[in-house]
Amino acid sequence: MIRFYNGKVLYFTRSGPVVADDEVHVDGERIVYAGPRKASEGSCFDREIDLNGDLLMPGFKNAHTHSPMNFLRSLADDRPLDLWLRESCWPNEAKLDDEAVYNITRLSILEYLSSGTTAVFDMYNHSEAFSRACADSGFRAVICSAMNDFDRDPADIERDYLKLNGFGAGLVSYRLGIHAEYTTGLERLKYMVSLAEKYREPCWTHLCETKGEVEGCLSRYGMTPPQFLDSLGFFRFGGGGYHCVWMSDGDIDLFAKKNLHAVTCPSSNLKLSSGIAPVAAMLRAGISVAIGTDSAASNNALDMFREMYLVSTLQKYLENDPTACPAADVLKMACVSGARCMGLDDCDGIAAGKKADLTVMDLHRPNMRPLNNLPVNLVYAGSKENVRLTMVNGRVLYEDSRFFIGEEAESIYEKAEKFMREKVRS
């Protein structure tokens, strides 16, 4: 059993985040106590972690990413989108085998842990190698099948769904989805809808990311992507979309009516000139909005602090209103809404019975001082320098800048560099 004491604990309540001078006990994978200081019970703890006034909080959930694309970070930036895709992304992604996906996913996990992220919603192929990388690291992930017309055999999806759901003693789960409407023809779309029907599963997709995507769907089907997919029964059991930048009022109504989730990826949308998602409007409509980094190939970091800052400040710009998207709402999006959209309802906060997916924020760094308002500080001033510890499923995987995922960081770096030397740069 592990005890966190002598610090602050962040809870999410109906009226917003609340910070209390509490302590938290973790037994195995779960939190077993969260509340006021308890009289010490002597030897019942395997480890007692002195928070020294620091803040214990639920880990961030990165609700949209492509971990195996991390090797493309800073390889070809500041280029037109089509050149970037055709000359840098696609030819190099074709060089990925299971071993490379495993190692590069491990590299991404280091970065998630160092930014206080305890779970990711990932979309890529090589799903089994990805799942092994997460399970071997002790890291939590939800994979979404990226069905499209090019690189997935539809039969693989059902096989992966059955095999990888619950993989790694429950660390990995699997969700159904397509890459996007514009990469998936009607036949495969209908197959995906039939799978979702068969298993009564929510369905996910890249959605309304660019203006061109929406225009293409309108010209093909006379409907926006959300409306077209809905007409096929794609969202019958829920799910939602990644990006959601070019959402019409009708699309927002549809998402609200069907309780669909939107995942916003502000840094990627800015850097690729896609636009700014109408996050404040979606929240006003009652839609649950989560936050993702997208891949380091496009944005170029897997850093939830940067995304939180952007979610809020871009809405203040877009709405011409400095009160838009206040910090407390954004913090909830990053921790709670992320968990909910991924189906990780038992990883969404600190309470007895919840999974121990936690992070400790170092408040002894100058960017946190003075300690005027902790939730506001986290969203507007927080950075990776504040991440002192990250725990997933009850295990400490990151502490004091060191990683504990079964392999030294330097060894993982070297494997990634070797892949670059031998396969990408050669």
Added chain:
Amino acid sequence: MIRFYNGKVLYFTRSGPVVADDEVHVDGERIVYAGPRKASEGSCFDREIDLNGDLLMPGFKNAHTHSPMNFLRSLADDRPLDLWLRESCWPNEAKLDDEAVYNITRLSILEYLSSGTTAVFDMYNHSEAFSRACADSGFRAVICSAMNDFDRDPADIERDYLKLNGFGAGLVSYRLGIHAEYTTGLERLKYMVSLAEKYREPCWTHLCETKGEVEGCLSRYGMTPPQFLDSLGFFRFGGGGYHCVWMSDGDIDLFAKKNLHAVTCPSSNLKLSSGIAPVAAMLRAGISVAIGTDSAASNNALDMFREMYLVSTLQKYLENDPTACPAADVLKMACVSGARCMGLDDCDGIAAGKKADLTVMDLHRPNMRPLNNLPVNLVYAGSKENVRLTMVNGRVLYEDSRFFIGEEAESIYEKAEKFMREKVRS
């Protein structure tokens, strides 16, 4: 003499940033050698710093900030601008005395150092307390007089200019400027112009920060703020503006023709819903653009990594062009253009004879891997976790998360918290 060896060195050349496997020697305040590895000369070094493959680069220059306002961080966010100013900023700023300004400036210096910043262009009053805080910390600063109609006796400006230029054995210098056109009446404006004439000095001001500011100047004087100030001779000896969000084509032409400097503060402009500065357009016109954080009261962190990311990606959004404001240009703005606009021409890069204002970037963090392109990595993926060491004027002031400014960080934090308890929150 200090030697940096076994790593990489970043130079700015006419064709962009270049990284070489060089070494650098520092003697006293200055760099005395930068070039290929030299045969060791035994005992001539007081300290040899093994870079271990990390990157030595010129420090960032934060070209617009208000260090003593740091105590307002996260005190009153997500509010309309006028409420924030009237209820949070102004009444609390009135409580600042010299002692508080000294301590809060020291708190800000900790944050500058932890983000690799080696000099700031600051605008505030209590100039002598601010200067002592910088000098006592070994930190470099340029103060700009913030003349306005409310809180400065114009006679103080000339006294401070003569006293504080060169203060702290040259660490502090003093520039002339007004707070803004809209806070400074014609009489004081003309006095500032006469001072600039007398000392042949450049002149600075907050400029075109909000749409309302420009509209007000147009209605008062029938000219935009840059055109109006120029008509008075304000820019006769150069200088420029902070923010420069609402610049007309004519304003951009004026800046280009007169070789004026623009300082962009993207995070503050977003968070206060001021807008996005036309940085790419200003660069196309040949204007030198530097980068500032503005104060933590508005943005809420003193972090040049965040600003660099925003400068580039907001221009990609604004121009609907993912090639806008490439990383190499932004890195130069943060290091070189910042130094130039502050009059710190001998702090703008790594070469024998330049001041030793340097920072070491830790490349052994997951966000830097793989090492595909270092300048791109710094701008799009870099963060404070990468800052391993910061040196100002030949002295190491920050290393391995510890500060060396003559007082423990915890003591500075406690002084700031005490001010909040006794003066602000009481």
